[in-house]
Amino acid sequence: MQSEAIAVDWLRYFPDLQGDQAQSLNNLPAMYRAWNSQINVISRKDEEAISIHHVLHSLALAKVMAFTPGMRILDIGTGGGFPAIPLAIVFPEVQWVAVDSIGKKIKVVQDIARQLGLTNLEALHSRAEQVPGPFDFAVSRAVARMALLVDWTEALLSKQSRGPKPNGWLVLKGGDLQGGLGEELTELGRPFEVYPVRDFLEDPFFDLKYVVYMKACHSLSKFK
Numbered sequence: 196m197q198s199e200a201i202a203v204d205w206l207r208y209f210p211d212l213q214g215d216q217a218q219s220l221n222n223l224p225a226m227y228r229a230w231n232s233q234i235n236v237i238s239r240k241d242e243e244a245i246s247i248h249h250v251l252h253s254l255a256l257a258k259v260m261a262f263t264p265g266m267r268i269l270d271i272g273t274g275g276g277f278p279a280i281p282l283a284i285v286f287p288e289v290q291w292v293a294v295d296s297i298g299k300k301i302k303v304v305q306d307i308a309r310q311l312g313l314t315n316l317e318a319l320h321s322r323a324e325q326v327p328g329p330f331d332f333a334v335s336r337a338v339a340r341m342a343l344l345v346d347w348t349e350a351l352l353s354k355q356s357r358g359p360k361p362n363g364w365l366v367l368k369g370g371d372l373q374g375g376l377g378e379e380l381t382e383l384g385r386p387f388e389v390y391p392v393r394d395f396l397e398d399p400f401f402d403l404k405y406v407v408y409m410k411a412c413h414s415l416s417k418f419k
């Protein structure tokens with residue numbers, strides 16, 4: 196297990212970060228450990244590796260997609276705020292809506308966002324499909340199978356794309372592409388792209404971690 200004493204050099208991976216953004220990322224582990232002493236926000240075995248296993252892992256999405264100012268992004272099943280909180284720090288001109296069906300976890304997200312002054316993040320105790328759209332993208336981290344994520348949110352995605360990729364899903368997944376994960380993706384019957392996280396983030400934790408991108412079917416959207 197990585198020690199929290201081994202700090203992540205955020206500017207190495209994201210050289211355009213401002214000093215206050217890097218400091219906010221550095222502050223996250225202590226905030227989560229404080230909350231974890233009250234409720235189970237993250238796995239206890241991960242408490243000494245929050246920077247890598249949760250914060251940096253969330254930011255793998257930023258290596259695949261440059262979210263542009265004015266976008267509105269839905270984080271499905273955010274849990275304690277991943278990937279929404281790290282992404283909200285790195286992309287302050289993007290609006291993030293983090294939802295989870297567990298109210299106590301949303302309270303954690305709301306408190307940490309308040310402490311960090313993240314006015315571009317809204318945390319809602321809700322199911323993803325009940326949140327008013329439109330959104331440019333839906334993101335998620337180890338919440339449900341892709342087919343379910345698509346079913347819950349496809350109608351919420353705007354037809355108008357404002358970024359380098361057409362609107363759709365960017366999902367953090369782990370597993371064997373020749374086994375269970377590969378089967379999960381191929382059952383969709385739609386084109387998708389898979390990016391190994393180890394190609395742009397260095398740590399053994401990322402060896403079987405991937406970012407999956409899939410374009411939305413615009414004919415199913417309720418929005419222009």
